[in-house]
Amino acid sequence: MQFETIPHPSPTSDEAREAAIADPGFGTVFTDHMVTIDYLESEGGWHSAQVCPRGPITLDPAASVLHYAQEIFEGMKAYAHADGGLALFRPEANAQRFNASARRMAMPELPEDMFLEAVRLAIETDAKWMPPIEGGSLYIRPFMFANEAFLGVRPARQYKFIVLLSAVGNYFKGGVNPVKIWVSQDYVRAAPGGTGAAKTGGNYAASLVPQAEAIAQGCDQVVFLDAVEKRWVEELGGMNLFFVRRDGSVITPPLTGTILPGITRDSLVAMLREEGLEVREEPYSITQWREEAESGELLECMACGTAAVVTPVGTVASPTGEFTIGAGGTGQITAKMRERLIGVQHGTIEDRHGWVTRIA
Structure with a gap:
């Protein structure tokens, strides 16, 4: 044409x-x-x-x-x-x-x-x-x-x-700092059989009220649980999540139709595996998140998406209290993945996958 x-x-x-x-x-x-x-x-x-x-x-x-x-x-x-x-x-x-x-x-x-x-x-x-x-x-x-x-x-x-x-410029006004996220209790982003895997405006419209609730609670973003059991962590309002554990494994919630298949998410899966980490796409519960953060088994948590690239999650809050991941700062893996991804995108680090397309 x-x-x-x-x-x-x-x-x-x-x-x-x-x-x-x-x-x-x-x-x-x-x-x-x-x-x-x-x-x-x-x-x-x-x-x-x-x-x-x-x-x-x-x-x-x-x-x-x-x-x-x-x-x-x-x-x-x-x-x-x-x-x-x-x-x-x-x-x-x-x-x-x-x-x-x-x-x-x-x-x-x-x-x-x-x-x-x-x-x-x-x-x-x-x-x-x-x-x-x-x-x-x-x-x-x-x-x-x-x-x-x-x-x-x-x-x-x-x-x-x-x-x-x-x-x-940068998506978050304060630059790259750990974000505090609010666990939504009354709202869900998507249900099985719905439009969660589609990038359609209605999904984002549905997230605005819980996002406002998160901000009212002093948080930067909202995290949604699954619609059926209200137990399993899914994603933020516009970003996917990764959980970096002490045993060298990284967990990210699986793509079952209720989570947007992020391109940054897919890229991080490949890059983390190249670092020698075991990446598992499997369910991760809010209870496991709290327990592993409190025991020290969970070292880092990172959110990712096109707009914010890779962002550390420092604190998770809900009506039952809050917990901190690691020391509440930016972990080594999160910092390394962000640096490497940005480097590939800007041409300062080797593109091993053919991901970059020059246009001008």
Whole structure:
């Protein structure tokens, strides 16, 4: 498919852009352009691919996404390399997960090469928005939603795919410090047979109330337990978990359909095994978490995701009290995995797996 390029009539000035990316925070500074592709079942599927000025989207009030929430998205980053080039980390995995989400939400799949080309064009078009700061990157948000105007419960026949870019710094305002997390008692993120493995907005909307509860309790993030027994640790509101134990093993909750299959999670599994650690994907209970932390069997706990990369978990709190993992700081394995992963992404450490794709 050929992408039409529509020139921006009034792009951001160099001075305004440089001021915006000097300290961008996370998710509030957007670039000048976006990439769009339309889908219409009656016209044979995907068509009208464009690189165009970023701007408002016109939606009919009866657009299906507003009533039945057919919407999916991805989270990716472009990283600056020392030679001035830019690179993506495992973009093919994002394309594959995007289509897995589409299948679960009864939406059309986007050919992987089309997804990757849309992302590449977005980065090449707005590469000058890369923040020149430590931890800076271009956060990439590909997403798709149903925009057919109708009121009826069935899969829509019309969709729009868009790629947005945001200049970002570190996800947590305080930098890389151990986070305190709250164990949700009254809420769950996903249930068996639900949409937990899909990256769809409804999963995140459901996490907002318990996340607010966590913040009210003086915590940074919420951790969810399973929906059936309220016993097994699943994931945070937007990150997967790893438990580093004294016996040289690392446990991460298994992908049984209620947990998002994180690309950072999958990468860490491979990297930890390369360090000689035994990684087991198996259930880990909240009781085991507390007991192993208190006995010293649990040395470290780390959360991971595209936005925050690898983040140490220092303290876990709940209505029955709280416990600290290790000394409450950043453990050796957590620090090493974070350093290595960031090094691979930025091209300063050897990429042994072919995970990095240069695009500019």
